[in-house]
Amino acid sequence: MPSPDSSSTTAVPPFTMGPALLFCPADRPERFGKAADRSDAVILDLEDAVAPADKPGARDAIVEQSGAGGLEPSRTIVRVNPVGTPEFELDLQALAKTPYRTVMLAKAESAEQLRSLADYQVIALCETAAGIVNASPIAAEPNVVGLMWGAEDLLASLGGLSSRNDDGGYRAVALHSRSAVLLAAKAAGKEAIDSVYVNIPDLEGLGVESRDAVASGFGAKACIHPNQVAVVREAYAPAPEAVAQAEELLEAAAAAGSGVFQFKGKMIDGPILKHAEATLRRSGRPAR
Structure with missing residues (x-):
């Protein structure tokens, strides 16, 4: 097995599926195409979005629709169930029958x-105390293309009640984990992927969090409703004046x-120029 050191990171191609990733329950195949059309990438969810009794049918749906x-x-x-569960092994058996080779590992807790999932590109979902503490060795694994964090599962793993304060902002432990x-x-x-925003009607709050x-530096944000996609995309698309300023600055450099x-x-020094280059990349234009 490869050792989890920084030299292994060169084996992984860049993650380019963002910025708006949309979860879709894997037991609702009639929604697969719609979710894909409305987002930059769809996450077919075999874990929390599917009741235990419905997981066999959800696996069948992914295979049949692929x-x-x-x-x-x-x-x-495809978000698979945690390693060590019977569902995880069944998920892998189903995935082997499909062309899908990017998976999101629920409750990732260790590099081991x-x-x-050596044959897959993996987004490791760090949503427990162990996952947060071990985020660095997890990220260094050769097949990992990105990390995502999960706020509510994290607080549940800590015995907490909610990831957010009454004003809607994250609690200190959630901000630390993020x-x-x-x-x-x-x-x-x-790549780093920001957690979902669970208050679906609050698009203003989603916009604030997406812009942050x-x-x-998060490269993408996960969504749980199609209405959230446009808000995330708008946050990631730099304003025309920001693009013009970035181009002017790089020409001056x-x-x-x-x-x-x-x-x-x-x-103006190197870090400021990198900010300008990032703005151009988000606009879809090549950095100079």
């Missing part, structure tokens, strides 16, 4: 668990030809 005319594998993620997953993912050269995710220079009264 043939000709099925979902595009490059835009499809990722080795059960940051820990982001830092672990980026340190390993992997962008500014903090090329003309200056030095590591540090002044631009419109401000001192």
Whole structure:
């Protein structure tokens, strides 16, 4: 087995499915196509969204819908049940019959668990205390393409009651966990995916949280309702004036030809230029 060190990260291609990932219960095949059409990538959920008695049918639905005319594998993620459960092994048996090779591992807690999915690209969902604490070695596994964190499952694993305060903001432990997953993912050269926003009608609150995710460095955000997709996309799409400013700044940097220079009264150095390059990438334009 490969050792979980930083050198292994070069084996993984970049995660390009974002920014809006939409969960869809795997036992609702009539929704698969709609979810895919309305998002940047669909997450077919075999875990929490499906009752235990309905999981066999959900697996069958994924297999049956994966043939000709099925979902595009490059835009499809399958969330499987946790390692060590009977459902996990059955999930893998079903996946082997499909072209889908990107999975989201629910309740990922150790690097060793990722080795059960060596043939897949994996988004490790860190949503327990052990998963958060072990985020760095998990991120370093060769088949991991990204980390996501889960707020409500995390607080449940801690014996807590809610991830948020009365004002809607995250509790301190949730904010710490969010940051820990982001830092672990980026340190390993992997993508970071922000948790879902469970208050579906509160699109304003979702917008605020999505813009913070962008500014903090999360490459994507998961959604639980189609109405959330447009809000997430808008947050990730830079305004035209921001794109114009980024292009102007990078042109000035090329003309200056030095590591540090002044631009419109401000001192500009490497990190500022990287921010401008990130803005261009989010706009769909190549960074200069």
